[in-house]
């Protein structure tokens with residue numbers, strides 16, 4: 001049985017003259033929280049979209065669930081949360097969840113139960129029948145996360161899932177993500193929050209489209225001889241700039 | 248299944264957007280009503296026409312409720328118009344009528360023009376009627392003679408056959424008797440059918456005199472084109488803007504991160520907004536027919552069908568155009584470019600009379616085909632066979648645009 005949910009090999013991509021992804025390799029096995037960190041504009045979102053097959057790559061291959069991407073059917077096994085909320089504002093949260101549940105082929109009898117589960121996870125149960133136009137930013141973020149969870153997927157791809165969510169709820173969500181991981185699910189998460197990066201099982205630091213460093217948080221700290229991931233982030237960046245200057 | 252999820256979403260969103268609903272359903276009624284009264288008003292305006300030495304028969308037919316006649320004793324049209332503040336002056340020399348328009352008010356000019364023209368047509372018709380009446384009398388007497396003749400002939404055959412049957416029966420020849428019986432039946436049948444067709448001919452002779460187009464108003468003749476235009480315009484705008492919103496809010500690419508087919512999204516749109524287009528059409532058509540008492544010659548179902556096809560073309564066109572825009576404002580910019588020119592080719596200006604390059608343009612406009620079909624159905628009672636080609640062309644537009652839309656969505660997902 002193949003246990004790697006995502007295998008990306010030598011993925012490159014450019015927009016105009018800008019090389020946004022430069023020969024990135026990424027392997028995500030089952031039961032792991034994989035963190036993507038890197039400065040703004042590094043190419044994290046582009047990498048995620050390339051993995052999902054929503055962005056055409058220049059070269060390299062991506063396999064999700066042993067299927068070469070892009071592939072339509074595999075999408076049902078992936079829960080995706082985009083960086084910007086894409087919600088139908090005139091519909092209620094329940095209607096949004098129902099729509100995406102139906103698109104993800106959640107069986108009719110299971111749908112209500114899944115809506116309750118996903119909404120409970122992000123603490124939106126009492127607000128389900130409110131229109132999304134009346135939601136706060138954090139509430140919309142949570143609804144987007146609930147939508148990613150609606151079909152109980154094996155693989156979750158979350159682009160900055162906790163932006164705008166208060167510390168208490170963030171804590172709760174990470175506990176849930178860890179629980180999901182224990183059931184064999186995997187997550188690919190981007191984040192700018194360093195204490196979240198510390199919670200990941202494995203990290204990749206992307207800068208200017210290049211995978212600068214990767215490894216477990218502990219290994220990375222050791223490699224750069226620093227105490228925190230934040231310092232890894234900064235040190236790796238300085239070293240890259242110094243190298244570029246030398247050339 | 249996924250298509251229906253999209254359809255349900257479209258319906259829910261539309262039903263919650265009360266303003267758009269009102270725009271789609273009430274605005275056409277409002278504009279129709281406005282147009283009705285605007286063009287109705289023309290007929291209550293009265294133009295004054297001075298006449299000098301014109302045959303009474305001509306004056307009688309021109310003298311309508313829109314034109315008042317004043318008799319004068321001068322042939323100097325210019326002077327008389329200025330002196331008496333007339334809209335026109337009509338003089339006659341032998342068979343030659345000369346009309347001078349003041350033309351300070353174009354509406355009054357056209358009123359006089361119209362009643363003069365229709366009056367002269369009426370006169371012509373009257374002479375025609377007298378002639379045809381005579382012809383009909385002759386025809387009828389011929390028919391009567393013919394009928395007598397056929398009757399006599401059948402009578403003879405029938406008697407002959409009857410005696411033959413009696414003879415056969417007397418001989419005990421059952422087979423021949425039956426055969427003859429059949430012939431007898433046929434003979435009588437031919438008589439009745441020939442009398443029927445004779446009756447039908449005399450009817451058609453009558454229907455030649457019917458003349459009614461002089462009463463139809465501007466409103467009535469352009470109503471079908473406007474019915475098509477409203478559906479086209481509103482569906483184009485609403486579907487275009489709503490797909491644009493899906494694009495700008497990111498929901499479109501979010502939808503494509505599910506296993507949905509690109510064609511399922513487009514189909515969902517077609518069914519969802521097509522449903523509202525049907526409601527709009529039914530509402531507008533029923534409203535104009537019942538409130539304005541518009542006479543619909545053809546089938547109302549054909550009107551619905553044509554409008555539905557037109558709406559689907561507008562829908563796919565709106566979605567197509569929206570891929571070239573980044574905001575609602577840019578979508579509005581396409582209206583004078585894409586939608587407004589279509590109305591010129593919808594029958595407001597006769598296409599046959601246009602320059603050939605303009606005619607070529609007309610033939611790439613969906614509304615040209617839609618409005619033509621609608622006008623034919625409403626005013627001439629055209630059937631499915633008559634407008635079939637137009638409808639097929641509309642289907643063609645729709646299919647091509649749908650394909651383009653499905654391919655265009657590849658931008659957001661490669662499969």
Ligand SMILES: Nc1ncnc2c1ncn2[C@@H]1O[C@H](COP(=O)(O)OP(=O)(O)OP(=O)(O)O)[C@@H](O)[C@H]1O
Nearest residue numbers: 015016020038039040041042043044045046047083
């Ligand atoms: N559609 C696009 N067209 C042109 N350039 C793009 C496009 N999308 C992204 N880019 C460029 O690619 C680079 C990487 O963008 P990306 O969204 O992947 O960054 P990111 O790492 O997700 O940043 P952030 O943390 O701010 O979300 C940026 O420099 C951006 O300007």
Ligand SMILES: [Mg+2]
Nearest residue numbers: 044045046083
């Ligand atoms: Mg990003």
